[in-house]
Amino acid sequence: MRPFSYQRATDPGMAVQALSAAAAANNPLTQANAQPLAGGTTLIDLMKLDVMRPAAIVDINPLARGWSAIDPGADNLRLGALAKMSDVAAHDQIQRSYPVIANSLKLAASAQLRNMATLGGNVMQRTRCSYFRDVSYENCNKRNPGSGCAAMDGVNRMHAVLGTSDQCIATYPGDFAQALIALDATVEITGRSGTRGMPFAELHKAPGNTPEIETALQPGELISAFVIPGRWPRSVYLKARDRQSYEFALSSAAVALDVQDGTIRDARVALGGVATVPWRAREAEALLRGQRFDDGLAQRVADTAFADAKGRQYNSFKIALGKRVVARALQQAATMEI
Amino acid sequence: MSNASGSPPSGFHRRAFIAGAAGSALVPMTARAATQDASAPAPQDPALPIDVTLRVNGQDKRLSLDARTTVLDALREHLKLTGSKKGCDHGQCGACTVLIGDRRVVSCLTLALAAEGQEITTIEGLATNDRLHPMQQAFVDNDAFQCGYCTPGQIMSAIACVKEGHAGTDADIREYMSGNICRCAAYPNIVAAVKQAAPEIMKG
Numbered sequence: 001m002r003p004f005s006y007q008r009a010t011d012p013g014m015a016v017q018a019l020s021a022a023a024a025a026n027n028p029l030t031q032a033n034a035q036p037l038a039g040g041t042t043l044i045d046l047m048k049l050d051v052m053r054p055a056a057i058v059d060i061n062p063l064a065r066g067w068s069a070i071d072p073g074a075d076n077l078r079l080g081a082l083a084k085m086s087d088v089a090a091h092d093q094i095q096r097s098y099p100v101i102a103n104s105l106k107l108a109a110s111a112q113l114r115n116m117a118t119l120g121g122n123v124m125q126r127t128r129c130s131y132f133r134d135v136s137y138e139n140c141n142k143r144n145p146g147s148g149c150a151a152m153d154g155v156n157r158m159h160a161v162l163g164t165s166d167q168c169i170a171t172y173p174g175d176f177a178q179a180l181i182a183l184d185a186t187v188e189i190t191g192r193s194g195t196r197g198m199p200f201a202e203l204h205k206a207p208g209n210t211p212e213i214e215t216a217l218q219p220g221e222l223i224s225a226f227v228i229p230g231r232w233p234r235s236v237y238l239k240a241r242d243r244q245s246y247e248f249a250l251s252s253a254a255v256a257l258d259v260q261d262g263t264i265r266d267a268r269v270a271l272g273g274v275a276t277v278p279w280r281a282r283e284a285e286a287l288l289r290g291q292r293f294d295d296g297l298a299q300r301v302a303d304t305a306f307a308d309a310k311g312r313q314y315n316s317f318k319i320a321l322g323k324r325v326v327a328r329a330l331q332q333a334a335t336m337e338i
Numbered sequence: 339m340s341n342a343s344g345s346p347p348s349g350f351h352r353r354a355f356i357a358g359a360a361g362s363a364l365v366p367m368t369a370r371a372a373t374q375d376a377s378a379p380a381p382q383d384p385a386l387p388i389d390v391t392l393r394v395n396g397q398d399k400r401l402s403l404d405a406r407t408t409v410l411d412a413l414r415e416h417l418k419l420t421g422s423k424k425g426c427d428h429g430q431c432g433a434c435t436v437l438i439g440d441r442r443v444v445s446c447l448t449l450a451l452a453a454e455g456q457e458i459t460t461i462e463g464l465a466t467n468d469r470l471h472p473m474q475q476a477f478v479d480n481d482a483f484q485c486g487y488c489t490p491g492q493i494m495s496a497i498a499c500v501k502e503g504h505a506g507t508d509a510d511i512r513e514y515m516s517g518n519i520c521r522c523a524a525y526p527n528i529v530a531a532v533k534q535a536a537p538e539i540m541k542g
Contacts, residue, residue: 003384006405006451037452044408044447045428059452110517112495113429115441116448245516
């Protein structure tokens with residue numbers, strides 16, 4: 001690991017100032033000189049791999065005093081960005097009113113990592129693309145913009161089939177983000193000019209021609225909270241993976257339904273493990289609204305969700321798998337007892 | 339619902355107070371060699387060691403560390419507490435699991451500086467006098483290891499697993515112990531050990 005200076009920020013203003021001061025104007029956030037340290041489960045790992053090379057670490061854990069509340073209100077749910085994954089996953093009201101959130105967190109990582117990792121850090125985690133994580137591969141447009149993509153014709157079994165570009169096919173690895181994008185969450189961002197809200201769906205950027213730019217956050221900005229409108233007791237997070245536990249998704253689906261008298265009033269479908277960013281399947285979910293649920297409808301939704309998918313040599317199986325995951329998640333949501 | 343993670347340990351408050359008194363809420367860590375320099379508030383020189391006090395198994399340990407030092411390396415290389423094992427060093431295998439406060443964490447991804455002021459419990463801190471902790475005894479009784487390399491991490495993780503209330507069924511134990519890899523595949527015996535120790539640990 002390269003040397004860095006370590007600073008502890010004890011209030012948000014000073015954290016923002018320290019992160020801004022060290023930032024070179026033309027660096028994307030992923031390559032900013034100063035990086036915030038929360039749980040450290042991505043940052044310290046990638047620093048050991050020499051993938052991230054910050055000259056300054058700003059420890060924001062002391063901000064947890066104000067930024068870690070779990071606050072289920074009558075009309076919405078507010079989650080502090082420094083709340084730990086394990087605390088949110090174990091919260092009674094979240095398990096009851098937002099099972100898609102509780103299960104997306106419970107099915108991620110290990111108990112140890114969930115005790116360390118925060119919600120804000122979780123949505124900012126970097127891809128698990130093996131060519132990105134191994135600096136002995138020179139060709140990675142995320143690490144070395146313009147260098148090419150070793151995954152394109154490499155062993156790309158784990159890579160994305162949706163939201164890809166000819167520059168990058170790295171999968172967004174997280175689970176929680178699919179629940180957030182499905183439920184129309186807002187992300188609260190604290191920066192130099194105060195706090196602003198942004199639709200969570202606008203936070204992550206598809207790779208396009210700039211895979212090194214992963215989010216809309218600028219150096220000096222921090223996620224301080226997430227706000228989820230409404231309540232979604234009829235919701236499911238289904239995750240298919242190579243092992244039963246402690247593994248990233250090959251394909252996952254976050255599904256939420258509002259069913260009244262047998263008719264679907266509102267429906268949300270988001271996909272994980274198959275796309276470069278948290279992925280909302282808007283056209284597919286629209287097929288459900290106003291309908292009565294049956295297995296044929298679930299299949300049409302699944303087909304529509306993957307209509308634009310592009311497989312490569314080793315990952316085309318994700319299209320068939322992903323459709324089955326969507327259909328099964330819809331069946332589970334439609335039939336769950338609430 | 340515990341919100342313990344939201345309450346920074348006393349060390350942070352003390353430093354915050356000192357920083358507040360100095361008119362800044364950002365706390366540059368004081369490099370040992372720089373303490374004589376009165377014009378201090380720049381970030382510390384990464385090349386200089388930093389004084390830090392870690393509380394390990396109930397004792398305060400004063401150390402002078404490179405900022406890059408993880409809790410695992412502080413334990414093994416500086417405090418000679420070699421029970422916690424370095425397997426992958428990337429948070430994937432669980433061999434380095436320790437308790438910080440009442441939470442199990444991987445010490446290989448935890449910076450020592452960020453753990454200052456918090457109670458760290460390692461495998462060396464479990465036994466009292468000559469009496470093994472119930473989870474240690476259960477691992478012996480159930481032959482819950484072969485080579486033993488993962489065992490300290492398994493035992494620390496298992497204690498937390500029980501206290502979290504995640505040891506009710508075999509399926510729960512397997513799910514909530516999945517962050518501890520055993521290359522000898524002693525898993526069935528590990529599950530049996532956790533089940534044996536759970537009632538005694540819950541009794542206190």
